[in-house]
Amino acid sequence: MTEPFRHIRMLANEAETRELAMDLAMAAQAHDVVTLEGDLGAGKSTLARALIRAIAEDEKLDVPSPTFALIQPYDLKRLPVIHADLYRVTSPDEIAELGWDEAAEGALLIVEWPDRLGGALSGDRLEVALTLVPARGPGARQAVLTGHGAWAGRLARLVALRGFLNNAGWGGSLRRHLQGDASTRSYERLLDGQRRAVLMNAPKKPDGPPVKNGLPYSRIAHLAEDMVPFVAMAEGLRDIGLSSPEIEAVDLDQGFLIIEDLGGEGVIRDGAPLPERYMAAVDVLALIHSRPRPATLATPKGAYALPAYDREALTIEVELLLDWYLPMKDARIPASEKYVFLQRWGELFAEVEAAPQTWVLRDFHSPNLIWLAGRDGVEKVGLIDFQDAVMGPAAYDVASLLQDARITVPEELELQLLSRYATARKAFDPGFDMAAFARLYAIMGAQRATKILGIFARLDKRDGKPQYLAHLPRIWAYLQRCLAHPALAQVKRWVDDRVPPP
Numbered sequence: 001m002t003e004p005f006r007h008i009r010m011l012a013n014e015a016e017t018r019e020l021a022m023d024l025a026m027a028a029q030a031h032d033v034v035t036l037e038g039d040l041g042a043g044k045s046t047l048a049r050a051l052i053r054a055i056a057e058d059e060k061l062d063v064p065s066p067t068f069a070l071i072q073p074y075d076l077k078r079l080p081v082i083h084a085d086l087y088r089v090t091s092p093d094e095i096a097e098l099g100w101d102e103a104a105e106g107a108l109l110i111v112e113w114p115d116r117l118g119g120a121l122s123g124d125r126l127e128v129a130l131t132l133v134p135a136r137g138p139g140a141r142q143a144v145l146t147g148h149g150a151w152a153g154r155l156a157r158l159v160a161l162r163g164f165l166n167n168a169g170w171g172g173s174l175r176r177h178l179q180g181d182a183s184t185r186s187y188e189r190l191l192d193g194q195r196r197a198v199l200m201n202a203p204k205k206p207d208g209p210p211v212k213n214g215l216p217y218s219r220i221a222h223l224a225e226d227m228v229p230f231v232a233m234a235e236g237l238r239d240i241g242l243s244s245p246e247i248e249a250v251d252l253d254q255g256f257l258i259i260e261d262l263g264g265e266g267v268i269r270d271g272a273p274l275p276e277r278y279m280a281a282v283d284v285l286a287l288i289h290s291r292p293r294p295a296t297l298a299t300p301k302g303a304y305a306l307p308a309y310d311r312e313a314l315t316i317e318v319e320l321l322l323d324w325y326l327p328m329k330d331a332r333i334p335a336s337e338k339y340v341f342l343q344r345w346g347e348l349f350a351e352v353e354a355a356p357q358t359w360v361l362r363d364f365h366s367p368n369l370i371w372l373a374g375r376d377g378v379e380k381v382g383l384i385d386f387q388d389a390v391m392g393p394a395a396y397d398v399a400s401l402l403q404d405a406r407i408t409v410p411e412e413l414e415l416q417l418l419s420r421y422a423t424a425r426k427a428f429d430p431g432f433d434m435a436a437f438a439r440l441y442a443i444m445g446a447q448r449a450t451k452i453l454g455i456f457a458r459l460d461k462r463d464g465k466p467q468y469l470a471h472l473p474r475i476w477a478y479l480q481r482c483l484a485h486p487a488l489a490q491v492k493r494w495v496d497d498r499v500p501p502p
Helices: 014-027 044-056 092-097 100-104 150-167 228-239 275-288 311-328 335-354 395-402 411-428 434-461 466-483 486-498
Strands: 005-011 033-037 071-074 081-085 108-112 125-132 141-148 174-178 186-192 195-201 210-212 247-251 256-260 296-299 302-305 358-360 369-371 381-383 390-392
Touching: 005 014, 005 150, 014 044, 014 150, 014 174, 033 044, 044 081, 044 108, 044 125, 125 150, 141 150, 150 195, 150 247, 150 256, 228 247, 228 256, 228 296, 228 302, 275 369, 275 381, 275 395, 275 411, 311 335, 311 434, 335 434, 335 486, 395 411, 395 434, 411 434, 434 466, 434 486, 466 486
Parallel strands: 033 108, 033 125, 081 108
Antiparallel strands: 005 141, 071 081, 125 141, 174 186, 186 195, 195 256, 247 256, 296 302, 358 390, 369 381
């Protein structure tokens, strides 16, 4: 059982109360319980109001006291909130009559006077006890925060993050939640007058259960477990003239980074690719692939060696189709057929390993590309989310962009972009072999599509994120494009016989 984590913070004035509320808002999640304790006038409602406004990102939001209604719901964009003031409740039965359980489902629950619940509280909760401290001045309060269960680790991290922000000169900034990716990382925009930055909060990933040869999936697939790879690649990309974010402050041990805010202008509009911007992104890849790139990069913690996109990583990724997508479609296969599947892919992976190796950013697609209209040439394309970079074939990132998992790239545009890439590569190297590249492009595109079918099925089944299933028909269509190449004839036959479409 996790030991509770306790933290004491002095709140000299209402501004510091709002700062605490902002810290809590950034850490809050659906299904959380935050209890507020203290005498009348201790500041419970003030903190609750500031917390709700911070989540809403609206300092003027009307937040009435729920003293008479008892329960006040807020259907906010980021997550729903239930604010409960139980001062007038005399029995837990009264709470049940209010539809407490139904109202709290999937919401952040903020509870004043939690003792009225009679102990019926989640084991994973944050307790905040407020007391007035007149000796420190009018309005001064002491907040004693105690994290129980899952909140123990989150509170410890919240405290460490506040110290990091203060030391980095961003202690007084507004913090705005940014939409993250499918990982455990979170992102915030920091605003302080004319200054803007992005905070990355990336705790070190614990190893998952062993899946093969005693190793977890993340280790075999070479997924970043901390932010050292991000820092290494950010510097490496900037060194060759590309627009990765400048790093302003970093704590690699904790996984906190403050980086340049590249903005929010993307390379798509109304759910469709903007050809000019995709052309510029192709030019970025051609530049990266134009000459040999080092497999070792410098970081504040010393040299970082990019892992090889080896057969083991490629194989465990295509196995996701077998482990997650096929069961979702009720299409399980015997071990003998799995052997054939892996054997056919293995023959192709031998070609992949023998190909020239370069930086593979691995998630080079629209969600991670930012359009910087004020810059020139390849610098117009801002790059993020490259911490899982490996050394592998150039074709992978080209397929990642031209067969974008989140939006449909029409086949005609795909061919135009391939032509532009080939022209750019030949400008750097007249001996560039487009036929050999096209073969690897089909192999890596098929490998990637096979993997993503499994990943999106896993995100639904394991992680409760069904929204990714909407992309499966697109991924399937990309897979069919790639399987049409003669190099994949054997894999195509297996897929046609055994894998149902979405």
